[in-house]
Amino acid sequence: MKRFIPATGLMIFLLILWEVAVRLLALPEYLLPLPSTILGRAIEIHASLLVHAGYTAIEAGLGFVCGALLGMGLAGLFVRYQMLETSVYPYAIALKSVPIVAIAPLLVVWMGNGMAPKVVVAAIISFFPVVVNSVKGLRSIDPEAYDLFDSMSASRRQIFLKLRVPSALPYVFAALRISSTLAVIGAIVGEFSGADRGLGFFITVSAHRLETVDMFVGILMSSLLGIGYFYLVSFIEHRVVSWRREALTEEL
C-alpha cells in the first residue's frame, strides 16, 4: 500500500495546481474546466455514466479475453508446429501495422451498431502483444531445464505443460497487462465509429455539443476503466506467478 502514496500525492498536487491555475488565468470553461467542476458533473450524472462505462467495460473485457485466448492458443500452435509459424506468423505481424482506427468503421459496416464490432476491435488490439510475448515466452526455456526433462524422457506434451507454459507465464502476463489497457482503447475507438451507448459514444456526443466538462468526465471514466483492468490483471498475475516476486515489484 505504501508504494501508492507518492503517486497519489503527486496526483493531488497536480489537481490543486490545475484548479489554482485555471482560476488565476480565468480560463473559460469550454477550454479547460476546473477539476472540481468535472468531479461535480461526474457525480451529478453518475447513473447514466455508469451505464456507459459498464457497456464499454463489457466490450473491452470480452474483447480482451477473446484476443488473449486467441493469442495464447496461436502461440502454442506456432511453437508446436514450426511450419505454421513460418507461414502464418509473418502475416500476423504484418496485420499489426494496419491502423486499428482504419478497420473500426469497416467492422461497424459489417456488424452493425451493437457490441460485436467493438468486441472485435478490442480483441484484435489485445491479440498482438499476447501472441508475440507468448511465442517468446514458450521459447525462453532454460536449456538445462530442457536437459532435465529430456533425461527423464519426458514426452513432448509433458515438456509443453510442465516446462514451456510455466516458463512463459511471466512473459504472457507482461503482455496481458499491456493488452488490458489497449482493449479499453479498442472498445472506445470502436464506439467512435458508430454506437448508441458507451463511453466513446458519450465523448463523441459531448464533443458535438461542445460540452467540454462532459468530455473530461468521459476521458476520466475511460482512464479509470483502463487502470482498473490493468490492476485486475496485475492482481491475478501476483497470484499466478507468485514465485517471481522480485521481478514483479520491479516492473510495477
Added chain:
Amino acid sequence: MSTVPTIDLEGYSLSYLAPDGVPLLRVLSDITLSVKGGEFIAIVGPSGCGKTTLLRAIAGLIPSESRATQTKGILRVFGAPTVDAKRSRKFALTFQNAVLLPWRTVRENVSLPLEIADEKNPQLVDEMLAMVGISEFAAARPNELSGGMQQRVNLARALVQEPAVLLMDEPFGSLDEIVRERLNFELLRIHRLKKPTVFFVTHSLNEAVLLADRVLVFSERPGRIREIFDVNLPIERTDDTLVSPAYLDIVRRVRAAFTKQEGRHS
C-alpha cells in the same frame, strides 16, 4: 548380461560445431573406457575439459545426428545407443547449477521425475527429502533456498528416480565440509544398497578417492583420460578411511597426476 559393460566408450571424441557446421571446439578426445554395472567412477579434471559434456553424452542428451555437435567412436550404454537407455529411464542426473523449477516447491521439484513417469510415491519423496536434510523446507520455493540447499534438492530429485546409472555433476561443490561429508557417506550407503553405476564429477580429489572404485584424471581440453586410478580400499568406507595410509597414498598419487598437467600449463 554380465558380459555387456554398462557403459562402453571406444575412441569416443566430440566436437562442438559452429552454426555453419565447421568444427569449432574439440571437447572430448579419444576416450576409451569400459564400466561394469554398479561401479562408482569419479572424474576429476581442469575446468572446461569436458566433464559436463561427457555426462551429457552418456545420458543421451547430445543427439548423434545433431547439427551442433560431431562425434566419433563408440558410446554404448547396456550395449545399445544411449537414447535407448534414456527412453527406458535408466539415467538420473544431478546438475552443476541445481536446475530447480522456480514455480514448484521443493517437494514438487523432487517428485517431478515420478510425475513424468506417471508414478506416485509420496513416501519415497519424503524419505529422500529427509535423507538430504531438507524436510522442513519441503513447502519452500527454490529461490528461498541457499545454494547448498538447492544442491541437496537436486540430489534428492535424482535419487528419487532410483536410477540404474547416476550421473552427478559436482553435486556437493557448494556444500560446507560437514554436510558434504555426511552426504558422501549417505551416497555410499545408497550405492552399496541399490548398486547403481555412478559417474561422479568433482573438483575435490579427496572426495573422489573416498567415494570411487576408480578415479579418472582428465587432461585439459580437449579432454582425454590422462590416468586411471584403481581405488583398492575396503568396500566399507568410514571416517577412519579418511586417515588411513592407503587412502592418503592414493590421494597423493592422484594429486601428482593432476598437478603434473596443471604445471604444464603454467
